[in-house]
Amino acid sequence: MNDQVTEDPQTILDRIQQQATRYETPCGEGKMVWHLWDQSGGTAPVVALFHGGAGSWRHWIRTIPALVPTYRVLVPDLPGLGESDFPPDGDDAFSIAGIVASGIDAIIGNETTYEVVGFSFGGTMAACVGALGGKRVRSVTIIGSSGVGALGSAVKLEKVRHLEGQERHDTHRTNLNRLMIADPAKIDELSIAIQDWNTIRSRLRTPAISRSGAIMKAIDRLQSPLNGMWGELDAPANPKGPERVATLRAHSPQADIRLIPKTGHWAAYESPEIVNPTLLEMLARTRP
Numbered sequence: 001m002n003d004q005v006t007e008d009p010q011t012i013l014d015r016i017q018q019q020a021t022r023y024e025t026p027c028g029e030g031k032m033v034w035h036l037w038d039q040s041g042g043t044a045p046v047v048a049l050f051h052g053g054a055g056s057w058r059h060w061i062r063t064i065p066a067l068v069p070t071y072r073v074l075v076p077d078l079p080g081l082g083e084s085d086f087p088p089d090g091d092d093a094f095s096i097a098g099i100v101a102s103g104i105d106a107i108i109g110n111e112t113t114y115e116v117v118g119f120s121f122g123g124t125m126a127a128c129v130g131a132l133g134g135k136r137v138r139s140v141t142i143i144g145s146s147g148v149g150a151l152g153s154a155v156k157l158e159k160v161r162h163l164e165g166q167e168r169h170d171t172h173r174t175n176l177n178r179l180m181i182a183d184p185a186k187i188d189e190l191s192i193a194i195q196d197w198n199t200i201r202s203r204l205r206t207p208a209i210s211r212s213g214a215i216m217k218a219i220d221r222l223q224s225p226l227n228g229m230w231g232e233l234d235a236p237a238n239p240k241g242p243e244r245v246a247t248l249r250a251h252s253p254q255a256d257i258r259l260i261p262k263t264g265h266w267a268a269y270e271s272p273e274i275v276n277p278t279l280l281e282m283l284a285r286t287r288p
Helices: 009-018 093-108 121-136 165-180 189-200 206-210 214-221 241-251 272-284
Strands: 021-027 030-037 046-050 072-076 114-119 137-143 226-231 256-260
Touching: 009 189, 021 093, 030 093, 046 093, 046 121, 072 093, 093 121, 093 214, 114 121, 114 272, 121 137, 121 206, 121 214, 137 272, 165 189, 214 241, 226 241, 226 272, 241 256, 256 272
Parallel strands: 046 072, 046 114, 114 137, 137 226, 226 256
Antiparallel strands: 021 030, 030 072
16 A cells, blocks of 8 residues: 655654653763653653664654553654764664663653653664663563574665765655665655654764664663564564564563564554554553
8 A cells, every 4th residue: 555645844853742742861971852741631642762773753644643642652863863962872772771771760750660662773872771660661562673693684775975966865755765764665755754864863873873782772671562673574673583683582481572564664654554552452451
């Protein structure tokens, strides 16, 4: 199904962002930027969504509306990405996760329980925050995460920062198809606008952190249930996707792990009609 967006991308982004409350929490000597969507007046359970590398809260543009009727949805720009400042230690996953966990405490209080969901590099952050939070974190869900099992294929991306106009636009489309979205028909103007905004503001070397082994160390320390999703056509995982699933199951035999058919790396954008209900089903098991 072709579900290309025809509405102006900035209008969509502005509309979703204007429905949220913006928060800033410390990140070293700088700030970490958060958005909180809450239709409940502070009574609904909290789910925190962590975006991927070279990303921002915009990675969740098609997930936030699906979760807001049920949850308070808390989404940061992770340190060194988006609008958030660079962390004091930009090489250590647990150090960065500590900044993220402290930010959650500052916004919702240090006794409120919450779920964490992470896409790609955000999966490392979700697992590390889950390990730091212990039983206060009700569940950890990772989507398309690297660092689990064998390394997959190297994905060659074209350099884009020096380009302008149509050439820049077309190069983003090429890179999205190689890395993020398997079906080229699903690459619309909104996905290209998000990719461009994110790329301009990306400073953290997320691939090295994702491959550092931190995610597996964190998973082994979790005290809460673990869920996982990968797109069947996830470019960074292929052809080792099944090995990643097997590795995760070996470390966490009770984990709920799903493969999303005919879908690439950015599964929440490419196949929201599958990912959103699957995520809600996973979260429902630990909803207070």
